[in-house]
Amino acid sequence: MSFEVPSFSEMYDKYKSLVYNVALSYVQNAEDAEEITQDVFIQLFQSIDSFKQQSTLKTWIYRITINKSLDFLKHKKSQKRFFIFGKRSENEYEIENISNFEHPGVLLENKEKSKLLFDVINTLGENQKTAFILSKIDGLSNPEISTIMEISISSVESLLFRAKDNLKKKLGNKFDEYRKKK
Incomplete structure (x- = not known):
């Protein structure tokens, strides 16, 4: 059984909601979830040729989304730790705790x-x-x-x-x- 790689636009249309909602469940911020969604689809576009079909495409996309979400949170946490000691310049701002969470x-x-x-x-x-x-x-x-x-x-x-x-x-x-x- 051979696997036909869907076009990027087909993949995006089919999985964008799944990716966004998983990311949103991790970061609880719509803008951050949108950023993660973009990152996931960039990675999918760049690495679809390396998809080994050891799992379903959906499972692979879940894995990428979870990893991107966790990486995003780790990065954000390390930025928070840095900013405890103050701003590096006037253009930077302290990352605030998520307080405006809106989940569909x-x-x-x-x-x-x-x-x-x-x-x-x-x-x-x-x-x-x-x-x-x-x-x-x-x-x-x-x-x-x-x-x-x-x-x-x-x-x-x-x-x-x-x-x-x-x-x-x-x-x-x-x-x-x-x-x-x-």
């Missing part, structure tokens, strides 16, 4: 709770966060997550269990604080 599908009255939830999701380790986002936000099955993350299904189950356990503990404290503010 979140009702207006749930925006504050949604931001609280994503703030806590962001405290999870990379693998727990990735497994949780792919499972609970993107709705993927454990075998699909296993393929994307290149780990066993039992490892996915373990990551999801630990992620949920950590979220329960952290959200319990956050919602108590949230209720006291009201």
Whole structure:
């Protein structure tokens, strides 16, 4: 069975929403998600010839998107650490914490709770966060997550269990604080 590489525009049309939504789940900022989406499609365009077909095209695109999102967050975190010591010049600005998170599908009255939830999701380790986002936000099955993350299904189950356990503990404290503010 031979694989016919789709044209770049076909790939973009088919996967742009998937890429954007995965990136948005990681960075919770529309402009950053758009930047990551552009970076993903640039990489896809430059490296489609190296696609080995050891997985589906969709799985490969998920992997690239997750890696770009995690790299973006690492870069942003290192910039935040640098800026703690002050600005290098008047043209630079301190990177602010994400506070204007807008995710599609979140009702207006749930925006504050949604931001609280994503703030806590962001405290999870990379693998727990990735497994949780792919499972609970993107709705993927454990075998699909296993393929994307290149780990066993039992490892996915373990990551999801630990992620949920950590979220329960952290959200319990956050919602108590949230209720006291009201």
